Amino acid sequence: MGKLIELRCPKCACASPSKTEFRCRACNAVLEAVVAVDHLQPDDFTRMRQSRDQSIWRWFEFFPVASPSSIVSLGEGSTPLLHVQRLGEAIGVANLYLKNDTVLPTGSLKDRSNSVGMSVGKELGYATASVISTGNAAASVAAYAAAAGMNSVVMVPKGTAASKIIQAHAYGATVIVVDGRFDYEVAELYKNAVSEFGWYDCVSTNPYRVGKKSYAYELADQFDGATADWVIHPTAGGTGLVCMWQGFKEFLALGWLARAPKLVAAQSEAAAPLVAAMARGSSTFTPVDVRDTVAESIQVGNPSSLGNRALDALRESHGTAVALSDDEILAGQSLTARLAGIFAEPAAATSVAAAKQMRQRGLIGRDDVVVCNLTGHGLKQPEAVPFAEKEFIPIAPTLAALQEKLRNVGDSLP
Numbered sequence: 051m052g053k054l055i056e057l058r059c060p061k062c063a064c065a066s067p068s069k070t071e072f073r074c075r076a077c078n079a080v081l082e083a084v085v086a087v088d089h090l091q092p093d094d095f096t097r098m099r100q101s102r103d104q105s106i107w108r109w110f111e112f113f114p115v116a117s118p119s120s121i122v123s124l125g126e127g128s129t130p131l132l133h134v135q136r137l138g139e140a141i142g143v144a145n146l147y148l149k150n151d152t153v154l155p156t157g158s159l160k161d162r163s164n165s166v167g168m169s170v171g172k173e174l175g176y177a178t179a180s181v182i183s184t185g186n187a188a189a190s191v192a193a194y195a196a197a198a199g200m201n202s203v204v205m206v207p208k209g210t211a212a213s214k215i216i217q218a219h220a221y222g223a224t225v226i227v228v229d230g231r232f233d234y235e236v237a238e239l240y241k242n243a244v245s246e247f248g249w250y251d252c253v254s255t256n257p258y259r260v261g262k263k264s265y266a267y268e269l270a271d272q273f274d275g276a277t278a279d280w281v282i283h284p285t286a287g288g289t290g291l292v293c294m295w296q297g298f299k300e301f302l303a304l305g306w307l308a309r310a311p312k313l314v315a316a317q318s319e320a321a322a323p324l325v326a327a328m329a330r331g332s333s334t335f336t337p338v339d340v341r342d343t344v345a346e347s348i349q350v351g352n353p354s355s356l357g358n359r360a361l362d363a364l365r366e367s368h369g370t371a372v373a374l375s376d377d378e379i380l381a382g383q384s385l386t387a388r389l390a391g392i393f394a395e396p397a398a399a400t401s402v403a404a405a406k407q408m409r410q411r412g413l414i415g416r417d418d419v420v421v422c423n424l425t426g427h428g429l430k431q432p433e434a435v436p437f438a439e440k441e442f443i444p445i446a447p448t449l450a451a452l453q454e455k456l457r458n459v460g461d462s463l464p
């Protein structure tokens with residue numbers, strides 16, 4: 051029997067007659083890709099856990115891809131879950147774990163989404179994948195399109211730093227720089243271009259990009275069927291929260307997990323629409339004007355496609371949302387690098403900063419099991435690390451100069 055896959059509206063519950071329209075014809079809500087999994091048995095969980103394939107594709111049955119032959123994979127998934135004792139001691143959480151997604155193929159969590167999304171794109175016969183982004187999504191879409199044998203087009207606003215798009219260019223993407231503002235003229239042109247040229251649209255409205263459900267499956271596997279108390283996710287568009295929650299609900303329904311963790315959205319206080327909605331007790335967010343923040347990758351003020359569903363996930367899981375200042379985020383980044391040996395980009399380190407803040411506020415108990423998703427590599431944005439020019443002034447090649455230098459280097463832990 052083939053896999054049952056359909057696009058369904060989460061509001062009207064109607065099935066879409068089209069495989070390539072991403073919004074409901076009746077109410078315009080973003081559709082959900084629904085895969086029937088209720089036939090799966092506990093033995094299937096054992097089989098999946100024991101698979102030699104360590105990528106997210108161990109969980110093939112849960113993804114909206116009809117045939118294994120369509121899979122586009124760069125080996126994403128099964129990222130390390132590390133019990134980080136030194137970092138845990140520093141912030142007062144004995145059972146602190148880092149889910150290290152900095153090691154994913156293009157250096158960010160986007161690879162989970164795009165592996166699944168691009169596999170469906172290939173299955174549907176698209177020749178060109180596209181995205182509007184200035185960061186991690188652009189690089190990831192470009193890499194997976196390259197692996198799929200598809201072209202890719204990345205649209206960015208004028209003024210975007212070359213370092214942000216060079217990785218996408220390296221994978222062969224056509225980078226289109228537009229003289230306009232990201233959320234306005236560039237977004238408008240992008241929308242028109244997708245309908246004019248028939249590109250495969252890899253933005254967050256694409257319902258097939260559900261690869262982040264694999265966080266839930268991997269955590270169930272790595273905790274050996276037990277459950278963390280909290281999973282903290284750096285949050286922008288909300289895909290991570292929505293997909294993770296979906297994944298946990300699937301495992302609960304199958305009886306493969308006894309309980310789900312509380313989910314937490316970690317946002318920069320410069321772009322925190324979900325934190326504001328949670329504080330108001332509202333089930334809908336209000337878009338905010340973003341300010342500059344060091345957490346560039348999650349600087350989203352209007353998560354229009356999935357923001358409200360992300361709020362549902364926070365509420366249903368009895369979780370919360372936390373806003374972090376740039377100082378807290380940089381301190382989290384530094385602690386993670388110096389005490390756990392992982393260099394995460396600032397946006398990713400919001401999860402660790404949130405764990406620290408939540409512990410200080412008494413929301414997290416000392417013995418709670420806490421997972422922080424580290425969603426992007428520090429080398430994505432190395433200029434964010436504060437340092438004084440004088441630290442790198444060359445010394446004379448003598449032992450005396452070296453001794454002098456070492457005398458001046460103190461313990462620089464924050």
Ligand SMILES: Cc1ncc(COP(=O)(O)O)c(C=O)c1O
Binds near residue numbers: 158159186287289398
């Ligand atoms: C490094 C990093 N972390 C987290 C996110 C959060 O994305 P989402 O809320 O869609 O899961 C993004 C993407 O926007 C990102 O680039």
